[in-house]
Amino acid sequence: MANVVAFVGNPNVGKSSLFNAITGARQYVANWPGVTVSRREGIRRWREKEIKFVDLPGIYSLGAISLDEKITREYIINEAPDVVVVVVDALNMEQGLYLLIEVLEMREDVILVVNAIDEARKRGISINKYELEKHFGVHTVLTSAVTGEGITELLDKILHVLRSREIHSFVQLRYSEEIERQIHEISREIEKSDKLRSYKKRWLAVKYLEGDAEVLKLLKETINLDPMDKEKHDFYRSEIAKRRYEYIDAVLKEAVSTKMKKMSFSEAIDHVMTHRFLGIPIFLSMMYLTFRFTFDVMAPFSDLIDAGMGKLADLVRTIAGDGWVSSLIADGVIGGVGGVLVFVPNIFGMFLALGFLEEFGYLPRAAFVVDRIMYKLKLSGRAFMSLILGFGCNVPSIMSTRGISDPRERLITILVSPFITCSARLPVYLLLVGALFKGMEATMIFIIYVSSMVLTAISALFWNKVLFKGEPVPLIMELPRYRMPTLKNLSLYVWERGKHFLEKAGGIILITSIVIWFLGYMPNHGNIEHSYAAALGRFFVPIFAPLHFNWKMVTALIFGAAAKEVVVSTFSMLYNASGADLSAVLAHDFTAVTALAFIFFVMAYIPCFSTIAVTASESGSWKWAALSVVYSLGIAYLIALIITLVGGILI
Amino acid sequence: MKEKIILTALGILYIIDGILYIHEGSVLWGLVIFTLSGVYLFGLEKVHGSEIEHTKAHILTGGIFSIFLTGFLIVEKLVSYLTEPEKFMLADIFLIVLFFPSFLLFLNSKRYFL
Numbered sequence: 001m002a003n004v005v006a007f008v009g010n011p012n013v014g015k016s017s018l019f020n021a022i023t024g025a026r027q028y029v030a031n032w033p034g035v036t037v038s039r040r041e042g043i044r045r046w047r048e049k050e051i052k053f054v055d056l057p058g059i060y061s062l063g064a065i066s067l068d069e070k071i072t073r074e075y076i077i078n079e080a081p082d083v084v085v086v087v088v089d090a091l092n093m094e095q096g097l098y099l100l101i102e103v104l105e106m107r108e109d110v111i112l113v114v115n116a117i118d119e120a121r122k123r124g125i126s127i128n129k130y131e132l133e134k135h136f137g138v139h140t141v142l143t144s145a146v147t148g149e150g151i152t153e154l155l156d157k158i159l160h161v162l163r164s165r166e167i168h169s170f171v172q173l174r175y176s177e178e179i180e181r182q183i184h185e186i187s188r189e190i191e192k193s194d195k196l197r198s199y200k201k202r203w204l205a206v207k208y209l210e211g212d213a214e215v216l217k218l219l220k221e222t223i224n225l226d227p228m229d230k231e232k233h234d235f236y237r238s239e240i241a242k243r244r245y246e247y248i249d250a251v252l253k254e255a256v257s258t259k260m261k262k263m264s265f266s267e268a269i270d271h272v273m274t275h276r277f278l279g280i281p282i283f284l285s286m287m288y289l290t291f292r293f294t295f296d297v298m299a300p301f302s303d304l305i306d307a308g309m310g311k312l313a314d315l316v317r318t319i320a321g322d323g324w325v326s327s328l329i330a331d332g333v334i335g336g337v338g339g340v341l342v343f344v345p346n347i348f349g350m351f352l353a354l355g356f357l358e359e360f361g362y363l364p365r366a367a368f369v370v371d372r373i374m375y376k377l378k379l380s381g382r383a384f385m386s387l388i389l390g391f392g393c394n395v396p397s398i399m400s401t402r403g404i405s406d407p408r409e410r411l412i413t414i415l416v417s418p419f420i421t422c423s424a425r426l427p428v429y430l431l432l433v434g435a436l437f438k439g440m441e442a443t444m445i446f447i448i449y450v451s452s453m454v455l456t457a458i459s460a461l462f463w464n465k466v467l468f469k470g471e472p473v474p475l476i477m478e479l480p481r482y483r484m485p486t487l488k489n490l491s492l493y494v495w496e497r498g499k500h501f502l503e504k505a506g507g508i509i510l511i512t513s514i515v516i517w518f519l520g521y522m523p524n525h526g527n528i529e530h531s532y533a534a535a536l537g538r539f540f541v542p543i544f545a546p547l548h549f550n551w552k553m554v555t556a557l558i559f560g561a562a563a564k565e566v567v568v569s570t571f572s573m574l575y576n577a578s579g580a581d582l583s584a585v586l587a588h589d590f591t592a593v594t595a596l597a598f599i600f601f602v603m604a605y606i607p608c609f610s611t612i613a614v615t616a617s618e619s620g621s622w623k624w625a626a627l628s629v630v631y632s633l634g635i636a637y638l639i640a641l642i643i644t645l646v647g648g649i650l651i
Numbered sequence: 652m653k654e655k656i657i658l659t660a661l662g663i664l665y666i667i668d669g670i671l672y673i674h675e676g677s678v679l680w681g682l683v684i685f686t687l688s689g690v691y692l693f694g695l696e697k698v699h700g701s702e703i704e705h706t707k708a709h710i711l712t713g714g715i716f717s718i719f720l721t722g723f724l725i726v727e728k729l730v731s732y733l734t735e736p737e738k739f740m741l742a743d744i745f746l747i748v749l750f751f752p753s754f755l756l757f758l759n760s761k762r763y764f765l
Contacts, residue, residue, distance in 0.1 A: 271708040271712075278686070288680075289720075289723060292680075293727075300730055300735075303733075
């Protein structure tokens, strides 16, 4: 059986890059914290030994407050990896070494990796690994996941620890006399319990003194300890943290020397990017450029695909004649799926732009800049980072809320996430904006996206006022260094997100396209006005009459509940046109006001099936998923109604 | 002092470019150019700490922003040749002209930081 090595470290110190460099995995590594929300595994054979590597979510401590911390802590305790590799950032070692001390209290077979050593050298920082080894008593390796420096040494060190079980000299940090006495007494009690044999006594005792909720519960259930009040726990926690930082400061004075003290490139850019007046305009400019790139730059590629799809449908009609088979392939499959595929360049373009900003390191700055606004909405910049992932897909956006430590804030973020416009909704906007708002497409798309963010913000405020009153946890995050995006990482980013769209085109969109074709073709062989699809749409039309939606729009909305792109494929089939032809037909059937009402309805109504499922699993209850569906439907209807009424008065 | 004069000049020139864009109908793009102008003009702010570092940081960021916007504009125009070629407007040409001093200043200030 392969030995197991786990990577632990603060967020964004390069754990995932190291993991990729060692295992040859090709997963995307983001330039911001909180990317790895669950563990990833990979195998590497080294000097004829098979080793399993596990990449755990980035954490600042082993406090088990956020879900990330719980995952990591439970993994170290329950799965008991053979070696734990603690990765720290060479440019910011203090917080990482704090985590190292915590891990060393849990177990001894630990290797310390100081990553980004190349960056440190560039900034005149030199690190003496022997000093670190001496003071922490662990094998230490200096690495650079970017250049590959130190990877061979790290693998050899891992192998050495695995084979010899030699754990260097292991140094145990000593606390004040009173704390050590308490640790001793608690450890003696722990020793009496068989149930606690798998835990390290000292670690349990320290966590007990710190007032760790899970450890308190565990010890209360298993042994007899005199209860301690909260003030006492707070006192011990602060004393323990103080001692750890004092020790780290002393070690760093010995182990690290800096020759130059100049502002770094990243600091200089941050000086402007996070400026109190310029921060928000820069953020909005970046958003606008993203959508301008999505529409204006990618539009010619979409036009080319559109022309190709049209020719393909014509070819099928020429070969297969006028029968139902020809209609199924040309109108159902090519019309439906092709109608959505036309927007592939736009979707990939948006991911390319977002990927560039993320890779460059701008997105965490954006979170920092909007934190002030988010705080007024009783959320933090951390929630914003989850929400911004929703531009790609709401599912990873909701999953990434695991890094939010405050349960109230996490639930609010889960509930409002579906309002952030995901890539599936983009084809609907592009189609209607292209048809009804010619010449101002990028501006309209920008306005729609900003509106979706405003709606998300208002909803967050609403939920906070109605259900979960409380103050957000202040945002404390390290801003990653700026770096030039690499082609490899950018391609991986675009492909990993874009392929999801292509998979849907070959899956749910294809299936629904065939179903819609069937409903539109039967029972009168293609007479759409008297088809089952028309009957279905007309049944619900009275509900949408105040919004001036006709039966085709209603049918598209019904099928769009499965996946939002299906709205476009439904239009393609019901109007028997795609691409530019479909735009021309829609321009005739929609008014600007109806189009806007429809766009905003699609923006807000029912999260797709996958999002509903992940809302239920992440919130822990279907009740919240149901609430999300009902709330979003109500809001969608209300907004569309307001647009229709106000538009009717103005135009 | 020399830096401050350059910052002021670039800030004002980018404001003119932004106005040109708005005049030519590209309102949001004009606002983006105003933001770039703001990056330069806020470099004149009085700050605590090293004033020269503050000024150089604004020149550096302004340069990156300028490279980014000019590159974006050129890519956008080139791609349009695939279907419907778009002409360069006066404001576009002005933006490209302003790129050169911004880029030279960027190169110069880059050396100042690690």
